[in-house]
Amino acid sequence: MLTLVCLFSCKEVRPKNTTTQEIQAPPPPAAVLGAPEIRVAVLRDAREVRIGCAHSSLTLSDGRGQEISKLPAGSELYVKLENNTLTVNGRVVPSTGLRAVADGRVTVNGAELARQLDVYLDATRPGTLTAVAYIGLEEYLVGVLAGEVPYDRWGAEALKAQAITSRSYALYQMKVHAGDPYDVESTVMSQVFKPGNHNNVVLNAAVNGTRGLVLTSGGKLFPAYFHSTCGGATARGPGVFPDSPAVATLNGRACPYCTQSPSYRWHAEIAREEIARKLRAFPDLAGKNIGTIQSLEFQGGSSAAPRADLVRIQHSGGTLTMNANRFRIAVGAGLLKSVMVERVAAKGDLLVFDGRGFGHGVGLCQYGSNGMAERGYTCEQILGFYYAGGELTKVYGDRLTASR
Ligand SMILES: [Zn+2]
Structure with missing residues (x-):
């Protein structure tokens, strides 16, 4: 039933093959069409x-x-x-x-x-209490699409591209976190999961239409990162996530398709004291004595893609250099929308930022993906654009029952 014509080499990988062995997923229950269950931390910091x-x-x-x-x-x-x-x-x-x-x-x-x-x-x-739900992966993806994209307005090909990307990301996290109490969180820390949509026709069409398909690089799963809006160019994975494997599929490229995003350009004004307070509370910087913020300098990137790798913070107690994306998370990922910052200016107690894009910038650009779908590109072409050099691999879902 899958009629995907791949831009990049399309492999059929049956269960027991390399990819599924690496995933080390729990045995699939009969009701979920051969898909494994994913352990989702649906509640944290609860009492x-x-x-x-x-x-x-x-x-x-x-x-x-x-x-x-x-x-x-x-x-x-x-x-x-x-x-x-x-x-x-x-x-x-x-x-x-x-x-x-x-x-x-x-x-x-x-x-x-x-x-x-x-x-x-x-x-x-x-x-605190943590609650972990065991959810069939395909059903989980329906909730991820509901949480991640405006599915009632976006093109079907963009939704399918998101389903494959999110499935790949999830399976990679299951492999990495096999020994931990859960695989993913239900927030932007992993991918946003919104329950209660399992009967939605549009979401089910995107998930069922790509059942079991994942992105691979050289036959192996990789962290198929995605983000809201790249702002003109996607980022190279290791520049943003130093622990990320240096796969060619996450090399970054110019993206002309996301200009319609409300976050293509953004402006933020943040109090110096708020930045200092958040940095002091950030676990990465535990033990650092951070004084009043005097200036910030975003370093790295190019004129075409001015996305910083590092940020140099001049404060009353000295100078500190840190990973720019971690700085964005420390300050607030919704406040400092990206590290593609074109201008930082002083305005009294405030620092003023002008930037482009929303999110870390690695992998698929969601607004760009929908921009491509609106221009008539297929799901495979969208994925081939954002994960150039990757393959589509089917890891389960040939049959509609678990008897195989
Ligand atoms: Zn883009």
Whole structure:
């Protein structure tokens, strides 16, 4: 049923082949067409979680698998963290984690999510709860498209390109985080996941129309980064993410397709003290004594693509040089929209920024992708443009049942 004609070499890779072995995904449940489940941290820094199941019963177990309670369909219970101890409906549970399993979907704070949900005391963030939902990858992608793009306005080919990109990104994260408590977060830290859209026709068409297709480079998965708007040129991966593998598919290139983005050009005015305060609180800079910000200089990039690799911060206590993208995240990725900054000027207590683009700039430019779709380019051509040299590889989804 897949009739994709690839711009770049199209390989059929069956399960058990190199790519799927590397992914090390959990065994696929029969209901999800051969796709693995992805573990999504749907809630972090919480002190209370409301769990239920609208259409079937739910079983709650402790960390040793001991059943704690069974909920009938349509009811809910409250998991709380009180004095660093878990309670369920006010009763203390001698465990640091809970597992809820339903025949239908477990609801978390009213949102229908997944067959299985884990809630645990997060040792990396003391005094908080993290909730991790196990979601079939294809269904997860429907929620990612809902969270990442204005699907009711964008072209079908751009939605398909986003589905393949997000599937590739997700599978790569599953490989990298196989030994961690979860694979991805449900925010911009990974890709935005918005539950409750599993019956949306437009979203399902984009996901089903690309089922099991991923981007590879030399036959291997790579982190298929994407961002909102490149501002005229995409970025080279390792320049932005020093830990990123130096794959040719993330080399960056000129992009003439995103000029319609509301963030193609942006202007921001940020108080010097706000920047200093955020830098002092940023974990990367723990122990640095940062005084009053005097000036900022974005370094690197070219006249055609003035996206900085580094930022040099002159402050009353000295000089500090840091990765420009990490600086953007420290200040606030929605405030300092990109590091393609064309001008920094002083205005009293403020620093004034004029820049282009929104996001880190690596890989697919979402507004550019839609710009290409509106000009009649196909999904394969869009991906071939932003991930030049890559391939499309099918890793599952040949059959509509898991019997293979
Ligand atoms: Zn662009």
